Amino acid sequence: MDWLTKFPTMETATLRDLRKAIDDSFRSFTRAWGDTFEWFFEPLRIFLIQAERLMLNTPWPIVLAVIGLIAWFASRSWKITGFAVVALMVIGWFGMWDDTMRTISMIFVCTVVAIAVGIPIGIVMARSNRVQAVVNPILDVMQTMPSFVYLIPVVMLLGIGRVPGVIAVVIYAIPPMIRLTNLGIRMVDKDVLEAADAFGSSSWQKLKNVQMPLALPTIMAGINQTIMMALAMVVIAAMIGVQGLGQPVLQAINNQYFSIGLFNGFAIVCIAIIFDRVSQAYGRRLQKHLEIVHG
Amino acid sequence: MADKPAIGIEIRKLYKIFGPNAAEMVARVENGMTKTELNEKHGHVLGLRDINISMPAGGIQVIMGLSGSGKSTLIRHINRLIDPTSGEVVVGGEDVVKMNPDQLREFRRHQTAMVFQKFALLPHRNVLENTVYGLEVQGVDRASQVKSATMWLERVGLKGFEKKYPNQLSGGMQQRVGLARALANDAPILLMDEAFSALDPLIRVDMQTILLDLQKDIRKTIVFITHDLDEALRLGDRIAILRDGNMVQQGTGQDIVMNPADGYIQSFVEHVNRGKVIRVSTVMKQGGAGEGLASIASDALLDDAARQLIASNATHLQVTDAAGRPVGTVDMAAITRGIFPAGGGQI
Numbered sequence: 014m015d016w017l018t019k020f021p022t023m024e025t026a027t028l029r030d031l032r033k034a035i036d037d038s039f040r041s042f043t044r045a046w047g048d049t050f051e052w053f054f055e056p057l058r059i060f061l062i063q064a065e066r067l068m069l070n071t072p073w074p075i076v077l078a079v080i081g082l083i084a085w086f087a088s089r090s091w092k093i094t095g096f097a098v099v100a101l102m103v104i105g106w107f108g109m110w111d112d113t114m115r116t117i118s119m120i121f122v123c124t125v126v127a128i129a130v131g132i133p134i135g136i137v138m139a140r141s142n143r144v145q146a147v148v149n150p151i152l153d154v155m156q157t158m159p160s161f162v163y164l165i166p167v168v169m170l171l172g173i174g175r176v177p178g179v180i181a182v183v184i185y186a187i188p189p190m191i192r193l194t195n196l197g198i199r200m201v202d203k204d205v206l207e208a209a210d211a212f213g214s215s216s217w218q219k220l221k222n223v224q225m226p227l228a229l230p231t232i233m234a235g236i237n238q239t240i241m242m243a244l245a246m247v248v249i250a251a252m253i254g255v256q257g258l259g260q261p262v263l264q265a266i267n268n269q270y271f272s273i274g275l276f277n278g279f280a281i282v283c284i285a286i287i288f289d290r291v292s293q294a295y296g297r298r299l300q301k302h303l304e305i306v307h308g
Numbered sequence: 309m310a311d312k313p314a315i316g317i318e319i320r321k322l323y324k325i326f327g328p329n330a331a332e333m334v335a336r337v338e339n340g341m342t343k344t345e346l347n348e349k350h351g352h353v354l355g356l357r358d359i360n361i362s363m364p365a366g367g368i369q370v371i372m373g374l375s376g377s378g379k380s381t382l383i384r385h386i387n388r389l390i391d392p393t394s395g396e397v398v399v400g401g402e403d404v405v406k407m408n409p410d411q412l413r414e415f416r417r418h419q420t421a422m423v424f425q426k427f428a429l430l431p432h433r434n435v436l437e438n439t440v441y442g443l444e445v446q447g448v449d450r451a452s453q454v455k456s457a458t459m460w461l462e463r464v465g466l467k468g469f470e471k472k473y474p475n476q477l478s479g480g481m482q483q484r485v486g487l488a489r490a491l492a493n494d495a496p497i498l499l500m501d502e503a504f505s506a507l508d509p510l511i512r513v514d515m516q517t518i519l520l521d522l523q524k525d526i527r528k529t530i531v532f533i534t535h536d537l538d539e540a541l542r543l544g545d546r547i548a549i550l551r552d553g554n555m556v557q558q559g560t561g562q563d564i565v566m567n568p569a570d571g572y573i574q575s576f577v578e579h580v581n582r583g584k585v586i587r588v589s590t591v592m593k594q595g596g597a598g599e600g601l602a603s604i605a606s607d608a609l610l611d612d613a614a615r616q617l618i619a620s621n622a623t624h625l626q627v628t629d630a631a632g633r634p635v636g637t638v639d640m641a642a643i644t645r646g647i648f649p650a651g652g653g654q655i
Contacts, residue, residue: 209445213413302474
């Protein structure tokens, strides 16, 4: 009755050969194409370094003022703006200013990349059910696959550093951007689209004048989700050499420094709250003409 | 502003069948298969059957029917928002069905404009930006866009509302924006799909008045869809009645009220105020011109004739034709017989 209690498996040798074949072929792929990938992602690396340099080299009062102004113009709320400025000042006072600036610049770059890649994919997906049927399961895999698993091939291809970190973060954070762009465009009122057709709009005019503006609040929700997910990846990205608030947390885990972990953790939470409240308030302001005001 | 001459619309042998093998079903429907049979045996839905209408240039053609009669499907064939299964839609000598996508887009930009039941305004644009939409799509320069839009907004009574957003306006005002947007396009054909059906009755009558006033100037070919017979009779130079995708009757409002084609139309017409539909020429006594009588035009409505008779305290009115020549007389008895026909009015 041995066959009932023990699940039948393939031969150990076959399994070993299979793993070896996959590993070898990926390794030779890395060797053959590693340089090409590095060359391809070179602009991203320059962008990252420039963004970080900008955040670190600008005098802190200016950075604080600019973040305050952005928060104010996006949300038009004194409460949110005040919170953003005070929280950043407390973070700075606790000696985490530089790491915070690194993290913010990384999140900024990740969000820009996610928007630049995610919105076009979302648009294509909204236009074709076939593309949607192909892309959706890929997004499911991206969202559920443990992030450590895709860190392995990324590191094998590009080594340790900022760029593989950003790629790992973008892979993890881009699905809501794509999904919500697709959803936003698909939810656009059919009557309004028909009107646009009746006036002879081309597909580009429809996209530009009707679909994108009406989908914008939903797309903003996608951007908000992307930022939040990118922040959640900060510590994991630190494992492959991304500098910022994640690295002290990693050190704290290794050395059991409870207070360092706590301070940096709270700094990440504060940044998350600032980004979330500001982008949500902006999204709500975009929606104000979609609500019914007149009785 | 009717820069472009009005053009007529000719719909010939138009069939629309919904379903995967619609084209193969046309022959079956042509051989007399009914809508129910088609649905039960072949799983296809008959939208329109053998529609033939000739809509004269510069007039208001009303297409009337209850929900499911195919009237909204029919109007969407004119600018081909819906593709027909077979048939021709000839507008200004050109068959819309045969146009390629580019030609169709140009046709929609310059020859037609449409007003929708649910307004279909762009919620993120203010009133002015909504009104310029058609011109923007055409690629007209911004200054002319604004000039034309401002003019039409003023004509529909929305001066001062240019910066408001649709959600700040009532339904009636939103539909005025819809009307201004369509008129700003300066297309010879205006398609109105239940344009006033979503408005409450008083506003609806208001909008009808605005449309009739505008039409005196613009003289466009207007196709107006409605389920409301009173609206149809008030607006329509000609009325076509659809039922279950079939054309049941076409004619002027008076034709339809005086000679309903079947019991279905009879039941519609029964409750109509005939005094507001039937014209004096229909009930007058030919000849016998009376000297010294007050006169009334032969195309005046019975209601107005009755009012004038009462006001002038006379027994007869002299009926004159368009040139002012006397053609006959009319008295209260004739008017009353016109408004309350023998055998009519029973439930």
